[in-house]
Amino acid sequence: MTEQVTILGATGSIGRNTLDVISRHPERFQVWGLSAQSRVEKLAGIAVESGATVVSIGAGRTREFRCALNGQQTDIRVVEGEAGLKQLAEMPESEVVVTGIVGAAGLVPTLSAIRAGKKVLIANKEPLVMMGPEMMREAALSGATVIPLDSEHNAVLQCLPRSCREELIICPTTPSTSRLEEHGIEKVILTASGGPFLELPTEELDNVTPEQAAAHPKWSMGKKISIDSATMMNKGLELIEACALFSIKPNRVEIVVHPQSIVHSLVEYSDGSLLAQMANPDMRIPIVNALGYPDRISSGSERLNVGQLGILEFRDPDERHYPCLRLAREVAETGGTAPVILNAANEIAVGAFCSGRIRFTQISEFVDRTLQAFPVQIRRDLETVLEVDLNTRRVTKDLIMSASGTS
Numbered sequence: 147m148t149e150q151v152t153i154l155g156a157t158g159s160i161g162r163n164t165l166d167v168i169s170r171h172p173e174r175f176q177v178w179g180l181s182a183q184s185r186v187e188k189l190a191g192i193a194v195e196s197g198a199t200v201v202s203i204g205a206g207r208t209r210e211f212r213c214a215l216n217g218q219q220t221d222i223r224v225v226e227g228e229a230g231l232k233q234l235a236e237m238p239e240s241e242v243v244v245t246g247i248v249g250a251a252g253l254v255p256t257l258s259a260i261r262a263g264k265k266v267l268i269a270n271k272e273p274l275v276m277m278g279p280e281m282m283r284e285a286a287l288s289g290a291t292v293i294p295l296d297s298e299h300n301a302v303l304q305c306l307p308r309s310c311r312e313e314l315i316i317c318p319t320t321p322s323t324s325r326l327e328e329h330g331i332e333k334v335i336l337t338a339s340g341g342p343f344l345e346l347p348t349e350e351l352d353n354v355t356p357e358q359a360a361a362h363p364k365w366s367m368g369k370k371i372s373i374d375s376a377t378m379m380n381k382g383l384e385l386i387e388a389c390a391l392f393s394i395k396p397n398r399v400e401i402v403v404h405p406q407s408i409v410h411s412l413v414e415y416s417d418g419s420l421l422a423q424m425a426n427p428d429m430r431i432p433i434v435n436a437l438g439y440p441d442r443i444s445s446g447s448e449r450l451n452v453g454q455l456g457i458l459e460f461r462d463p464d465e466r467h468y469p470c471l472r473l474a475r476e477v478a479e480t481g482g483t484a485p486v487i488l489n490a491a492n493e494i495a496v497g498a499f500c501s502g503r504i505r506f507t508q509i510s511e512f513v514d515r516t517l518q519a520f521p522v523q524i525r526r527d528l529e530t531v532l533e534v535d536l537n538t539r540r541v542t543k544d545l546i547m548s549a550s551g552t553s
Contacts (some may be wrong), residue, residue: 254532378471
C-alpha cells in the first residue's frame with residue numbers, strides 16, 4: 147500500500163532530498179502535501195512535478211502561487227500562514243510527515259503532527275531542543291512514531307538493538323522513562339566535521355565572513371545550519387536533541403570531531419564494544435532509512451568504498467575554538483527553558499552575523515549574555531515555550547543593538 151507523505155519545508159535541502167527518495171519508490175510513497183514559506187515559484191514547480199494534493203504557503207500568497215502554476219494542475223488545494231501549516235501537518239489523508247522547517251518555526255507543526263499520531267520524521271533540531279521530552283510524551287500518548295532524520299541521530303538509531311529502538315523511538319509506550327543503560331548501552335558518541343574553520347587558528351575567527359562560515363566542507367545544507375556547523379552550535383543542539391530522543395543524560399553523550407564525515411555516530415556498550423554507522427555524507431541515506439523503516443530500501447547514494455577510505459581521524463573538540471559547544475552542554479545540564487533560550491538567542495545572533503552587524507566570534511558571546519540575562523523556568527508547556535522564545539529574541543536583539551550603538 148502506498149504511503150501518503152507530507153513534506154514541511156519542501157524547497158530546502160531536506161525537502162529536495164526527500165522528494166528524490168520518493169521519486170525512486172513510487173510503489174511505496176506518494177506526495178500528499180508540501181509547504182514553503184516564501185519560495186512560491188519553486189514550490190509551484192515541485193507541486194506540479196510531484197503531483198501534490200495540497201500546499202501550505204506564507205500568509206497572503208495564494209494568488210502568487212496560482213499565477214506560478216501557470217495553468218498547470220489548478221486543482222491543488224492551498225492553505226496559508228501558521229494556521230494553514232498546522233492544518234497541513236494534521237491532515238488525516240497523510241500518514242507520514244517530514245519536518246524540515248528551519249528554526250523555531252517548525253515547533254508548532256511538528257507538535258501538531260505528533261499529536262495527530264503521524265509517523266513523524268524530524269530533520270529540524272529546534273522542536274526537540276525546545277520541547278523534546280514533552281514531544282516524546284505526546285508521541286507515547288498519541289501513538290505517533292518519531293524517527294530522527296539528522297544523520298547523527300539516525301546513525302545512533304541504526305546502532306541500537308531493535309528492541310531498544312522500538313521502545314525508545316518507534317513505539318513509545320511510556321513517557322520517556324526508559325534508559326539506554328537497561329539495554330547495555332553506556333554512551334552515545336556524536337561525530338562532528340568541525341566545519342570550515344577546524345584548522346583555522348582561533349585568533350583568526352574574528353575576521354571570517356558569513357560566506358566563509360556557510361561553506362561547509364562536506365555537507366550541502368542551508369545557510370543557517372551551515373553557520374551553526376562552523377560554530378559547532380549545531381552539535382550542541384544535537385546533544386540536547388539526543389537526550390530527548392534517547393532518554394539519556396547529557397554526561398553520557400560525547401562529541402568527537404571527525405573531519406571526513408564518514409562515521410556519523412557511535413554507540414558504546416557495557417562490554418566495551420563500539421558500534422558505528424558509516425556512509426558517504428548524503429542526506430538521502432538517513433531519509434530513506436526513516437521512510438522505509440523497518441525495511442532497507444535504495445537511497446540512490448554513492449556506495450562507500452572502504453578500501454579507498456585511507457585514514458579516518460577522530461579528536462576531541464577544543465571548546466575554546468567552539469565556545470557554543472560548552473554553552474550547549476551547560477544548557478543541557480540545566481534543562482527547563484534553558485534550551486529554548488539558547489536556541490532563540492543563537493538564531494538572532496546568527497542572523498545578525500549574516501547581516502554584518504556582529505562578528506563571527508560574537509555569536510557565542512551574545513548567546514552567553516542572553517543566557518545570563520534571562521531566568522530559566524522549570525515549566526515547559528507550549529504556551530510557556532513560545533513566550534520564552536519570543537522574549538528571548540527581543541532580549542538578544544536589544545543586547546546586539548546596545549553593543550552596536552543602534553536603536
